[in-house]
Amino acid sequence: MNFRLALLLLLGFSIHISTFGSRTASPLIALQRGESAFTVGALLSAYWFVPIFFAIAAGRWTDRIGARKPLLISSALQFAGLLIPALMPGVPAMAASAVLIGSAHIVGVIARTNSIGASVSAESRGSAFVWLTMSILAGITIGPPIAGFAL
16 A cells, blocks of 8 residues: 555545544534424535535546645645534534535545545555545544544
């Protein structure tokens, strides 16, 4: 495994920890504050509502300029999305956070997948995507318990 692939896998792991940790924490916090079930559902939908409209454009953008800039932007948006609720508690902040994190997540997944496909030989592409899948699943598995523990 080359250094670039390992770095991309680590990035995928961390993005999925933060996305799915946030998706766990957000409804729990909203319920603790007495928000309605509708509000909790809307918060969960906010993660994927905006990316629906630009996922194809994000893929074309990544194809055109390469993966580096989208990965950097995705990481910065992910970090900003995690900070917003800590700095400004409340449902509007959690909704803004969800939109940022979901958007960053989609851009990151597209750019990372593109980069992994381009960074390995055709013979090792299958195993590279297996490693990518394992890093994603590990992040999805670890994120929610970390969020629950942090609360």
